[in-house]
Amino acid sequence: MKTEYLRNDAAGISRAGEILHHGGLVGIPTETVYGLAANAFDAEAVKNIFVAKGRPQDNPLIVHIASPEDLEPLVGQVSEAAKKLADAFWPGPLTMIVPKPDSIPNEVSAGLSTIGVRCPSHPDARAIIRASGVPLAAPSANRSGRPSPTDFDHVREDLDGRVDAILDGGVCTVGVESTVIDMTEELPVLLRPGGITLRQLRDVLGEVEVDEAVTRALTPGRRVRAPGMKYRHYAPKAPVTILDGDVLAVAEYVGRIPNAAILCFAEEAEALRGCCKHLEVYGGKADAEAMAHALFAALRKFDTLAVDAIFARVPNAGDGMELAVINRLEKAAGFERVTLGGE
Ligand code: TXA
Ligand code: MG
Numbered sequence: 001m002k003t004e005y006l007r008n009d010a011a012g013i014s015r016a017g018e019i020l021h022h023g024g025l026v027g028i029p030t031e032t033v034y035g036l037a038a039n040a041f042d043a044e045a046v047k048n049i050f051v052a053k054g055r056p057q058d059n060p061l062i063v064h065i066a067s068p069e070d071l072e073p074l075v076g077q078v079s080e081a082a083k084k085l086a087d088a089f090w091p092g093p094l095t096m097i098v099p100k101p102d103s104i105p106n107e108v109s110a111g112l113s114t115i116g117v118r119c120p121s122h123p124d125a126r127a128i129i130r131a132s133g134v135p136l137a138a139p140s141a142n143r144s145g146r147p148s149p150t151d152f153d154h155v156r157e158d159l160d161g162r163v164d165a166i167l168d169g170g171v172c173t174v175g176v177e178s179t180v181i182d183m184t185e186e187l188p189v190l191l192r193p194g195g196i197t198l199r200q201l202r203d204v205l206g207e208v209e210v211d212e213a214v215t216r217a218l219t220p221g222r223r224v225r226a227p228g229m230k231y232r233h234y235a236p237k238a239p240v241t242i243l244d245g246d247v248l249a250v251a252e253y254v255g256r257i258p259n260a261a262i263l264c265f266a267e268e269a270e271a272l273r274g275c276c277k278h279l280e281v282y283g284g285k286a287d288a289e290a291m292a293h294a295l296f297a298a299l300r301k302f303d304t305l306a307v308d309a310i311f312a313r314v315p316n317a318g319d320g321m322e323l324a325v326i327n328r329l330e331k332a333a334g335f336e337r338v339t340l341g342g343e
Helices: 012-023 043-053 068-075 080-089 123-132 152-161 198-205 245-257 266-275 287-306 322-332
Strands: 004-007 024-029 033-041 062-064 093-100 116-117 164-166 179-182 189-192 240-244 262-263 278-281 309-312 337-340
Touching: 004 012, 012 123, 012 164, 024 123, 033 043, 033 062, 033 123, 033 245, 043 068, 043 116, 068 080, 068 116, 080 093, 080 198, 152 287, 189 266, 240 245, 240 322, 245 262, 245 266, 245 337, 262 266, 262 337, 266 278, 278 287
Parallel strands: 004 164, 024 164, 062 116, 093 179, 240 309, 240 337, 262 278, 262 309
Antiparallel strands: 024 033, 093 116, 179 189
16 A cells, blocks of 8 residues: 655644544654554454554554543543543553443454553644544554664564555654553553653552563563563664663673673763664663653664673663663563673
8 A cells, every 4th residue: 555644734633634534544743652553433443553563453543532521421421530540641651441432442442341541632633633523543553573663764663565654743752652541440550661650650550560561570470460561572673781880880791792782871872882782872861851851762764783691770760760661671671681790
């Protein structure tokens, strides 16, 4: 199929809406990452998303709405806690898991009795949803297993010829996917850290549990609450290893590995520059927002360099944006972490 490239002007948005309304697939910008959208009411259109991405059938999709007020008409009754979250963080990078209404086909929820719903803040995303006249099911617009796309070129790289259109909305500001929180149990459970931090969630809700899969490799046979968390994800072609410990020990360790690349903090660039073939800085040591913004583009860049090993420095754990950065890199690394020398 020939993919149409659309600009984010009135004509482009209206064309995207038209294609979606008629069952087509469109790559759309959001503030987190680009999404691959289809009419969430149209089972056939939704099936095509899985084909275009090469996505496993058991991994459910997020339903995107144009305005926070669209939640109740879509899902029926909304809990007080969910209302509080929507008031605080929508439009924005937060996905809430809620009971699935009958209007949403099983293809969207991958057979689960729940769905994820999100109202993005990106003006183009909201305009496209409005123009289509329906809620849009949309996973990240990468080929399955690749890092999520944070720029138009990334989507083109992965999906050219496989989707009806891609709309260019520039670079995504947040850079990692939305936070996913399960609101169907007594206690809210964080399933995926993202653009809204654990600290922000706890400020609004009080207690929030953190699902095991956020910080640990899954043991086979365990029940998976967010099916997407069980796949090796966000992964460049070369194996990724997280290196903890002293920067000089890191320089020495990486120096012994041929054809290696390292992802590091700005403060460490000078000490690490000589030790490897390629070095990529993704932010200051205390600036997890900058790291989130730059992370996936850096992982994609490593792919173009044909390096044999990738090493990454990660921020210290906390309840802010660093949780999302650590989670994505741990998943890219298959939770492979090595501690060197002293801290
Ligand atoms: O920021 C984002 O969320 C982006 C943009 C496009 O909105 N979308 C995105 O979608 O990251 P995707 O499909 O790549 O990730 C959705 C995650 C997966 O881990 C999936 O398993 C989980 O949300 N998820 C979706 N529906 C769920 C449900 N009903 N129960 C539990 N987890 C669910
Ligand atoms: Mg994804």
